Amino acid sequence: MQKKLTFLLVLVMGLFLMAACSSKDEKAGGKAGDGEVSGEITVWVHPYTGDADAEKKMWDEIVASYKEKFDVDVKIETIPWANRDQKVLTALAANNGPDVFYAIPDQMPQYADEGMLLELDPYLKDNDMDDFVDTALLSTKWKDKTYGLPILQEAYTLFYNKEVIKAIGEDPEKLPATWDEFSDWAKKAKDKGFYALSYQGGGSMNGTLYPFLWQAGGEVITQDDEVKINNEAGVEAFEFINNMYKKGWIPEDSVTAMEHDALWNGGKMLAVQGSGISLTNLQKSGLDFVIAPPLKNKEQATYGTTGMFVVPSNSDNPDAAAEFIKVVTNAENQRKFNTLTQYIPARESAKDIFDDQKYLSQLSEYTQYAQPGVIHPIGRSIMPGIQAEVQTMMAGEKTPEEAADAAAEAIKAELAKQ
Template sequence: MKRLGFLLFLVILGIALSACSSNEDSSKANGGEISGEITVWAHPYTGGAEEETAMWDEMIASFEEQYDVKVNFETIPWANRDQKILTALASNTGPDIFYAIPDQMPQYADVGMLVELDPYLENNDMDDFVETALMATQWKGKTYGLPILQEATTFFYNVDVIEAIGEDPNNLPQIWDEFKKWAEKAKANGYYAMSYPGGGSMNHTLYPWLWQAGGNVVNENNEVLINSPEGLEAFEWINDMYQKGWIPEDSITATDHNGLWLGGKILAVMGSADLISVLQEEGDFDFVISQPLKNKEQYAYGTTGMFVVASNSDNPDAAAEFLKTITNADNQRTFNSLTNFIPTRESAKDIFAEGDPLGYVAANTQYALPGVIHPKGRAIMPLIQAELQAMMAGEKTPQEALDAAEKAIEDELAK
């Protein structure tokens, strides 16, 4: 489906769903009799279908024991999930509850496809949730999802390289200027300072530096914010890294530098929980995990996984209660212990034993922003990427690239 057609479909579907929404008064929110039937769609989160089935069966049983509600659960594949969900909702055969990530949620919420959950959350101990995880569930001041998993991306350092450049693995860089000194030493000793997968997502390339510089891309009022002194500082930082050889030569279009990293040629890479298992299985060196770097701000990227309620649900009260149940602390412990993600409730982070590398990653979710929360968040990524690539290739100055990125975003938002 072409992008324009997809967005038009969202608008038309949103109008239809808003017209038939049964969430007008949320009469049973935070109490009252809950009964009936709901359908839940989720995805496979591990390679173990049997273990996941047992996990969901346990969660569903605990809910059904508390409420007179039958839960119909279905696992759907990740491939083409947007189209499958939208088609099902349009034909009124879709689920009451489905899984979403931060760049999907605002697309759905902006056209009225989701139930606002705030009326249901008064007694849900919302203060226990990590603040950055809740940010990912909100659009224009309203909550549309409850988060069940989170990730945090931060620097993993190769201890052998740290020692080779004469630095201390117990005293890692905290700010940009300190990392710059390490980068220069790495280059002088025949190493790259870090990986920069310029052909991949902006979440792993530009955005962390932009947020740390104090900048942003666009807000919910469609104000384009990227062309600012903070944005220029981030563009210049990336350009300097490339021109000075701190990052590999193919960084303009590379999607990973796994070979160089695992081969001991890179000082640091941005990684999350999945990198831990890779290093433990394939790495031939010790590693240490840092907090995100700080400039004006201290931020990193980290996605949040949430469950949402469709606005054409016949039973939004039961659906909201099910979301509250599966995202409580006990069920988050069960879910994230199996899937190796990070709980979004602080109290559930006790699943990590002292010294567990994943615990070090989990401590950084307080800094983890979920990307650009906007209905056009996905669409503007390649536009910014193209300008960064032109800058790194020497075709544009950082300011020229920034000007062009701003114009491209404005044009996309105007469509």
């Protein structure tokens, strides 16, 4: 899939440049910040809930708030999540794509690095940027330039089974805050016949290695292409995962597992990683649980994606598109969007929508620790190579240091393809 996407990106880039050059004289609207905003724009969104009617009403309200300020016709088009990369790239190359579209952290740097996104900084002087959660803005920047504005965040952390906590003789009001404290609980859980944690080794690195790497104070790769996964902090994260597996704190199938729902639902597990979108299933399990802040070693950190809106650089109406992004991500519209979708707003002032919701209010406090993943054009393509090395280590075929070094070589090999 990644090879197919990379080929498509290269092909589309050539077509994109030709299309962009041919359309320069056809742009509507004025220059950034000159106030000449008119014409029309097309906005591509996705189905964020299962209620299409409710989403249409929400978008109608958001568009109406935009039209109060600008005489611009806005066409909202909902496209499916499936094959969204190919659809966006193909449309942009043909110069009939949207003026605004939704992107996630592993897409943005790929597009930005190829010059396919409009830099937004010239439009943001009058925008309240201080209200955005700092970690939400991490995913919108590439090479110190802003290419998107965030509308939602997530924050993954540990959900603990209260019955298991009591069974190991601990207090649900005093949850582990550090690796050492969690390890102490994990030993007690193992001694009492419980697993300490769900580890989905067959899933994304965002939910397995990376949070421990960030907590150790590490980094995978910098935006200047410096590979850091095998430094001291990186090796420490590999060692922590290997230790959990060797000691039986995580299930035997953790090397390749995609989920441990049955073990959690059966009351056999102390903790499981979850987020706001996990709440429904966790509550359906009937188990009494408590949510802990993200763990800390050298740093307190976790994973949490960020959803943003971006403008392609060959938009026919960049000024109107940039102004739409500012409006759709203001506090009022973030409240509308996230009240319906139940994601966490990327603006601090909009988090008041969860004041009367115990769990989401708590999770919204943790977005300050949420890293959006590896912000790099190869962020997605390096995952399989890293995952393979972690799995090899857990299978006992490599030491943590050897696995970290091999992961670093795999990343360098991907860099060499660029």
